[in-house]
Structures are given as structure tokens and as C-alpha cells.
Amino acid sequence: MNIVNFTPITATFGGMIIGLAVVIFFLFNGRLVGISGIAANALSEKNNRFDNLLFLIGLVIGPILYTVFTNKQINITISNSLILLICAGLLVGMGTRVSGGCTSGHGISGIGRFSLRSIIATITFMIVGILTVLIKNYI
Amino acid sequence: MNKLISLLAGIIFGTGLVISEMINPEKVLSFLDVFGNWDPSLAFVMIGALIISSPLFHLIKNNKKPLLADSFNYSKNKDINKRLIIGAALFGAGWGLGGLCPGPAISSIALLNINSITFVVAMFVGFYLVKFFKLSS
Numbered sequence: 001m002n003i004v005n006f007t008p009i010t011a012t013f014g015g016m017i018i019g020l021a022v023v024i025f026f027l028f029n030g031r032l033v034g035i036s037g038i039a040a041n042a043l044s045e046k047n048n049r050f051d052n053l054l055f056l057i058g059l060v061i062g063p064i065l066y067t068v069f070t071n072k073q074i075n076i077t078i079s080n081s082l083i084l085l086i087c088a089g090l091l092v093g094m095g096t097r098v099s100g101g102c103t104s105g106h107g108i109s110g111i112g113r114f115s116l117r118s119i120i121a122t123i124t125f126m127i128v129g130i131l132t133v134l135i136k137n138y139i
Numbered sequence: 140m141n142k143l144i145s146l147l148a149g150i151i152f153g154t155g156l157v158i159s160e161m162i163n164p165e166k167v168l169s170f171l172d173v174f175g176n177w178d179p180s181l182a183f184v185m186i187g188a189l190i191i192s193s194p195l196f197h198l199i200k201n202n203k204k205p206l207l208a209d210s211f212n213y214s215k216n217k218d219i220n221k222r223l224i225i226g227a228a229l230f231g232a233g234w235g236l237g238g239l240c241p242g243p244a245i246s247s248i249a250l251l252n253i254n255s256i257t258f259v260v261a262m263f264v265g266f267y268l269v270k271f272f273k274l275s276s
């Protein structure tokens with residue numbers, strides 16, 4: 001194991017901002033953030049549809065505002081294989097709904113309220129994610 | 140007013156994803172590359188989020204009701220079952236393949252990157268399939 005590109009300060013600070021968003025949504029609207037649920041329900045559930053859509057629009061506006069105010073470009077590196085991205089998207093879409101949460105719903109909101117169910121889900125998707133990268137990179 | 144909060148919470152969350160660089164799939168994939176070139180940053184993002192959200196969640200949930208809604212509304216599901224494990228495993232496999240999970244994927248629509256938009260479309264198809272076959276947890 002080599003530790004590379006480790007950015008603990010911006011990671012913790014960015015994480016605290018994410019935590020603040022979770023707190024605001026809970027304090028005012030009484031809901032816990034889980035993005036897979038918000039996104040899936042925005043499509044298929046009438047209940048809270050407009051709130052869910054506004055949250056998703058906010059997720060997209062956030063990076064735009066960041067670029068406007070800081071004048072910094074956001075650079076991402078993503079796979080170029082459309083087949084891989086389609087498989088990954090299908091797996092993420094199905095898996096998060098079957099298990100009832102993703103990195104935010106289980107990993108932050110669920111663990112934050114000490115839900116054993118979410119702790120088990122988070123450990124599971126982390127281990128399988130690590131194994132998937134291991135297989136992809138070294139075999 | 141609570142509509143404005145939904146939008147604002149989304150904006151703040153999306154900004155946090157940018158600052159923590161979790162919007163970048165490469166950064167997420169190197170967190171999962173524990174046995175190779177490992178970047179532990181993602182763990183610090185979760186810790187940062189939890190030190191803010193967890194204590195305040197436990198304080199706020201004792202209030203009678205939220206400031207702008209009639210009642211608190213969050214999952215109290217405690218079931219630990221096959222669906223939880225299988226779903227989380229499928230999600231982990233997809234996450235490890237692409238380095239994208241739902242939040243960063245949706246935020247990255249802002250960058251108009253065709254690859255991340257392809258992922259998001261496939262993810263919504265995945266949501267729909269689970270709904271259609273009534274497999275949700």
C-alpha cells in the first residue's frame with residue numbers, strides 16, 4: 001500500500017459542509033438526506049416530488065456557483081468506456097434501491113443516527129467496492 | 140419556504156462534494172484502491188460529515204417537529220436482510236467500476252461531461268427497474 005494524493009484538510013472541510021446540508025434539511029424539513037432515494041422518488045413518487053427535484057437541481061447548481069465565485073475550474077477524470085459506465089450506472093441504480101440507500105443515505109445519514117442496518121450496508125458496499133477495484137486493476 | 144430549504148440543502152451538499160473532490164471519480168477510485176495507490180481522503184469526508192450531522196441529528200430529533208414541516212420523516216427500518224446485503228453489494232460493484240455514486244454523479248451533470256451523464260441515465264434506468272419489479276427495500 002502506498003498513500004497518494006491524500007488531502008485530509010479539504011476532505012474534512014468538504015465533509016463538514018456536506019454534514020451542514022444534512023443538518024439544515026433535517027432541522028427545517030424533517031428529512032434525512034439520501035440522494036438515491038431523493039432521485040428515485042423525484043421520478044416515481046408524487047409525495048415531496050417538488051422538494052426532491054429542487055434538491056437535485058441544487059446539487060447541480062452547487063458546482064456551478066463554486067466555479068462562478070472561486071473562478072476555479074472543476075476537473076474530473078472519468079472512464080471513457082460507455083459500456084462500463086452503463087453497467088456501473090445500472091448496478092448503482094439497482095443496488096441503492098434494493099438496499100435502500102447509498103453513500104449519503106446509509107453512509108452519512110444512517111451511520112449518523114447509529115443505524116446498524118446502515119452500518120452493515122456501508123461496510124458491505126465498501127468491501128465490494130474495494131474488491132471490484134482490486135479485480136479491475138490487478139487481474 | 141421549505142422548498143427554498145430543499146434547494147439550498149442541495150446547493151450546499153453539491154458544494155461540499157466539489158470542495159472535498161468527491162465529485163471526481165478518480166479520487167473515489169483511489170480511495171477504493173486500498174491495496175495499490177491508496178488515497179484515504181473519502182474516509183475523512185465521511186468523518187467530517189458525521190461530526191457535524193450526527194450530534195445535531197440527535198439533538199434536533201428531540202424537538203416536537205421540524206421548523207418548516209409537520210413531522211420528522213425518516214426511515215426507521217431496522218431490517219437486516221438479504222436485500223440489504225445484496226443491494227449494497229451490487230451498489231459496491233457499480234461504485235468500484237465507475238467511481239461514481241448518486242450524489243457526485245448528479246452534481247457532475249453541471250460539468251456537461253457526456254460520460255457522467257451516460258452514467259446518470261443508466262442509474263435512473265436502474266432505479267426504474269427496481270421500482271418496476273418491486274424489489275426496493
